[in-house]
Amino acid sequence: MKGTIVKHSAKVAIAGVGNNISALTQGVRYYANLDAQGVPEADFPGIKRPRVDGLAVYDLDIVAAYDIDERKVGAEFNEAIFQEPNNYPRLGVEMAPIGVVVEKGFSLGEVTDDEVRRIAASLRDSAAEVLLYSLPTGLQWAATAYAEAALAAGVAFVNCTPEIVGRDEDILGRYVSAGLPLIGDDLASHIGTSVVHRSLLALFAERGISLSGSYQLNLGGNEDFRNLREQGASKRQSKLNALAQDGVPLDRVDVIPSAGYVPHLMDHKVAYLNLEGAGWANTPVEVDLKLRVQDSSNAAGVIIDLVRIAAAALRAQQKGFVAAAARLLKSPPMGHPAYEAADIEASFAALSPSAS
């Protein structure tokens, strides 16, 4: 079912074998099965962009993986993705062994030059084109170390987390010098609470409904919600920033990044939104919304685009940040206003020079 120009799959190495990676790789298998059954790509559910530079959503090969959890290190990759605390559901697709064993990654306090050389050598041996950084939020030291290793190995880098990598001028400069793509930081969810809340706040502003108050609660049963319950302050500010727009009085908006860690929700995220306002003659307007999503699918649906962009950019010998990824990230290097829609379209087009 692929197009006439056969592209080889993107070769991706993984740092951090968590729920997002389980969602990504089971999903890739799911879509490969649909393709094998003859389902047209335009009918694939949940896909915004069937092809990036000729790469389909199933054109992804995992070639190396790093973690430090003893339940995962040493395990075959397709078994590691189901180890606790991972709790993304099994999608019912067969995940046969792929011949990749999870290697020990960087450990806190043990990031030496030797270690960077070890990971870089492993990346080179694997022939990876892209290193996908997907550890838990908050480990800046790890993000930096993996970015160094990828640079040393000549591999493109994708940072899914809020750690500062793409926004670090020094690192970005060295990727540019090395002729390598660097894509980050912090992936935007496929459909998350922020984008829904933002839409409704915009609607109130556009229609002239005076916002009297609004709140947003998020809860879930994966490790993120356990962490955020404690350390929600920075996340709260980042989520408030995501809502900022003309006509929205942010001082009347409250965001609770983790209202609760509810284990039986597993990898589901539930969000409750409320907006109260005043319409004509100060009469009340009230909106209540509940959103329920598979949390890690929400990440994987965007990661699939980031890694295809990174691989395509490497092949097209582009370097540094790739504008095509701007809308898929919460914090692109120069902030969102720096990337206009036309630039983004041009960047996507430039990824496929032979196609034009």
Added chain:
Amino acid sequence: MKGTIVKHSAKVAIAGVGNNISALTQGVRYYANLDAQGVPEADFPGIKRPRVDGLAVYDLDIVAAYDIDERKVGAEFNEAIFQEPNNYPRLGVEMAPIGVVVEKGFSLGEVTDDEVRRIAASLRDSAAEVLLYSLPTGLQWAATAYAEAALAAGVAFVNCTPEIVGRDEDILGRYVSAGLPLIGDDLASHIGTSVVHRSLLALFAERGISLSGSYQLNLGGNEDFRNLREQGASKRQSKLNALAQDGVPLDRVDVIPSAGYVPHLMDHKVAYLNLEGAGWANTPVEVDLKLRVQDSSNAAGVIIDLVRIAAAALRAQQKGFVAAAARLLKSPPMGHPAYEAADIEASFAALSPSAS
């Protein structure tokens, strides 16, 4: 508190003294009180556009009113607005007599030339600038008759209902010939179920979430919901049309214009929306929303703009449809795509020639 150029208030005659008119006139009084208390117009709650050609939201005088309900005909206008079946709440502002008695309007089967002359004479006597048509939905004969009377009297016309007046080429042509503004048809709600549903459907499409199904239920306790429970079919289609947009599979969307007439809700409207879709790897995305609004405030918040546009257009000697009103109507004469944002802005500017 008004601007330096003092404009006299818009002089408006009313056809149909229902909930919408109660909301409109109580609201006008409410904002006049705020102004008298020194509240800046920018702080008025629920107002999108404080001024239209210098006219504030409180710059409205009712100069005549027509109805056929015996509880209203012959009553002082400010008592008629509280007669059953009207059930818009009392807003707690004092509605002193304004010296306008509700006159008998057109009756079904009795629309003669004499009757048209009688209403036209009344309009002329009242010095009305605008006739606001606000009868229950479905009375095409009445909409046409009032449009004829306004034309005969040299008065601008605003049609709040889905009856065909602005879209009637013959009538529109005669308004143009007479040098009179004609604004219609069918006002768009201030913040209604359609606009919220449309936003969420657009979000699914934009993010690549495959819609599996969606529905919208509306219920309320005013006369509209009693009527619609029986005659919802055409309203259903019109509401479905309002949701049509790229990427939205309308065959998976259901709209129930009146799921129920629930008297104790009075003039409140409640809507329930549900959207179910599939994201990455076919995992589910679910959104549930409840909206609660004061139904007739939702109309009045738009009527206030329509009548100010009509009065300003008359004063500026504009004729026929006024593009400034395009977004405030469900069915402008040439359909929505005919009116671009820049045209609408230009039309607003043209209403205030002296201001430039």
Added chain:
Amino acid sequence: MKGTIVKHSAKVAIAGVGNNISALTQGVRYYANLDAQGVPEADFPGIKRPRVDGLAVYDLDIVAAYDIDERKVGAEFNEAIFQEPNNYPRLGVEMAPIGVVVEKGFSLGEVTDDEVRRIAASLRDSAAEVLLYSLPTGLQWAATAYAEAALAAGVAFVNCTPEIVGRDEDILGRYVSAGLPLIGDDLASHIGTSVVHRSLLALFAERGISLSGSYQLNLGGNEDFRNLREQGASKRQSKLNALAQDGVPLDRVDVIPSAGYVPHLMDHKVAYLNLEGAGWANTPVEVDLKLRVQDSSNAAGVIIDLVRIAAAALRAQQKGFVAAAARLLKSPPMGHPAYEAADIEASFAALSPSAS
């Protein structure tokens, strides 16, 4: 896994091969599979009463079936349950042919003595112990005809619908004379809107919250919701009756049996409930609830008890109405207050004389 006293399965004939029967028979197979896998009956999901007189929930054999839909008549029973307009989901259990072909049932206007004799003969040939009446609501003539046929054949009768059979003194008397059980009318849902609404109204009354208003909306995508949209008046009254209790002002409660027929919901039922009241110092209390269930599972979870009670009663040579079924029906012959908890318990005990 069965108890030590082996009972043979209840032999049941079906009148009306709709969604409820698809739910019933797929469910029986589902639980049989659990049993075969060694799952203890106490761990079966969704089961209130694992055994009735030694009969497990999977101890049910379909021995005959009647319908008039040409898509079903002549078909093997386990294929007929999946014919449109049935839209209960396939549960993923294998439904192998059981050697029962759906026969033509009674048709409107053709209920003759010969026809009754034909069905009665078929029932006798099948060795059925129970005839389960499960046609669409509103066909009194059919309910009566099947009850006559069962009586003629010496078979117990279960009426799942609101038609009057168990409450018909003449019919009940003739079942008593014939020494046969007769169980009806109108099954109570396993967990339905009424029971949830009733609980919340009771809570308001018990706590002294003054109810200002309440409503209940039901919607779904099966044939019931299509029918009820038109003919909801009697159903509305019956549902209001189900809410009647001390301290609840029913004049402030509204019930909409079918707020909408939404095809993509298939056999799911969705209900929205709202209660508004006043607490201390007249300050507001508001409750909003959404319930979502598999509509026909809600019926099947109660039918399984009714047919086991009927079969056990026949075997124990009980006749007429069986008190054990009182709480499982909306309209038992003498009304709910006639059956006290102790009587019901005693009735259950009497079904298993050998067990004591």
Added chain:
Amino acid sequence: MKGTIVKHSAKVAIAGVGNNISALTQGVRYYANLDAQGVPEADFPGIKRPRVDGLAVYDLDIVAAYDIDERKVGAEFNEAIFQEPNNYPRLGVEMAPIGVVVEKGFSLGEVTDDEVRRIAASLRDSAAEVLLYSLPTGLQWAATAYAEAALAAGVAFVNCTPEIVGRDEDILGRYVSAGLPLIGDDLASHIGTSVVHRSLLALFAERGISLSGSYQLNLGGNEDFRNLREQGASKRQSKLNALAQDGVPLDRVDVIPSAGYVPHLMDHKVAYLNLEGAGWANTPVEVDLKLRVQDSSNAAGVIIDLVRIAAAALRAQQKGFVAAAARLLKSPPMGHPAYEAADIEASFAALSPSAS
């Protein structure tokens, strides 16, 4: 409108002039106004028990008040109830000065015998019959100190908080010896999240729906929700206890006492509940509920009964715990099972010896 036997109002002293007390005293005034307007007590909104031993809900006089917040100490009582951080709404009733100035109460680390004597003397001077303890949760030292002062002054004591007073055998024994009523601990809300959640869990258990998971989130904008966000662990356990009942698997139930402190909610409490379960054939049942109440009205609606019971018990020379209060508390001295419905009724009857 009062009964024929005129009772003088209950004389109550207050420890802790917070939102609950604002709700209580504004509410008392609200009902007094209704009575003055001739509204029958049976029509008072939000009242479960119009009379306790002849005392109406408006038969309450505040005779003394203690606090340590400098915004309240020294202020006239009816001004103090509106001081921040109190944010219970103004109900629109006139709260004229009552001649009571808020006195300085016990301070942490300064509870000396002299201080106890000072408060006791103040209580005696005020002629209080009841001391109502209503400080923020968690101040065991203060609850004990006020209980000592009341005992010394010969005044009945009511403990609204979870601190241990009524369950302290030593203190209870000394109240019994002194012939004084002692009512505690921890008032049950008028209509709170626990009682609603408990009802729905009971319904699932009763109908045989297998609970797969359930959660409860509470949020609000008063000081309680700020405190609980930090110190929710003990509250969580106490709330889980409140849900314990036969057939409910508590290990599948999660309670978040404060999912968020959302200032613009002021004194409103919002709770979200979710229950998911499995019905027949393991098909899903899902319930979502939102509850919104005026948090402190929820307390005041129960406090009004506790103080009337305490005053009536004192007058009837009852001592120690009064069984009439058992259901109105979360933690009565011997636990809930110790107080049967008949005992409670008898206790209410015994409060009005002259009435029989």
